[in-house]
Amino acid sequence: MPELPEVEVVRAGLEPAVTDATITGVEVFEVRSLRRHDSAAGDFAALLTGRVMRAPARRGKFLWIPLRTRTADEPDRAIVAHLGMSGQILLREPGTTAEGLLRIRLHVDNPAHGELWIDFVDQRIFGSMAVDLLVPTADGLPGGFGTDDPLVPTQVAHIARDPLDPAFDDERFAATLARKNSGIKRVLLDQTVVSGIGNIYADEALWAAKMHYAQPASSLSRPRIRVLLAEIRLVLERALAEGGTSFDAQYVNVNGASGYFSHSLNVYGREGRPCPRCGRPIVREQFMNRSSHLCPYCQRLR
Secondary structure (H helix, E strand, O other): OHHHHHHHHHHHHHHHHOOEEEEEEEEEEHHHHHOOOOHOOHHHHHOOOOOOOOOOOOOOOEEEEOOOOOOOOOOOOEEEEEEEOOOEEEEEEOOOOOOEEEEEEEEEEOOEEEEEEEEEOOOOOOOOOEEEEEEOOOOOOOOOOOOOEEEEEEOOOOOOOOOOOOOOOOOHHHHHOOOOOOOOHHHOOOOOOOOOOHHHHHHHHHHHHHOOOEEEEEEHHHHHHHHHHHHHHHHHHHHHHOOOOOOOOEEEOOOEEEEOOHHHHOOOOOOEEEEEOOOOEEEEEEEEEEEEEEEOOOOOOO
């Protein structure tokens, strides 16, 4: 599943194309890709046609594009996109041969770039697009990365801020960990505690911080939590700089190019290979319905 770096690469790629662009048409080829759209609020295509988009925003793995309001009493709305397991948002020139897995297409007219197609492609159809209402954030701060508006889609309101969000509260995060007896990796994957971190970057950050994935979160001291947060941010920023992690053709940017952070991974997917720090073999252990990769020597359960 795409994690924060992969979604942020998409957001940044969309920004120059969608900001101030007008949606001139909408084609829906797969209604299952609208599973999170509330049809009672209006038809998806009708709600979007003729609307002007603003700069895209992101919180964790969720991406949204606010729509400009047309009247003073019109509610704030946004296009919310969730990539699921295999979703892609691709920018295409009009007339480009359609992808076989094309689910939704937005026809847009950008004042600087002219006509463009925004294609939502999804192999497994776990991802979705929806038009959703924007509501005030609980803390009154900007809704997410890429926006100054203190608004967030209703579908994203329960999602915690991510470590790269300027409004992320380190002290609140530490206080939450102090109340959690679950293993630290389980807590890091809880999107209501901290968002944007999935299996790949949890394993990488825990290795960098020399922490075992099963270490109870409540056992971590404040200095250890600061180290962990620093390593989480470092691994996310490094992955972002390298375009994210692509193991196959599913994880690509808006131009269809793959990220190359997979070449910089220290433990994830490296079972049996030497630990870059101590040289002992990396192991893979069952964790929930997935796996954890770690160095048993460097990451001891304390």
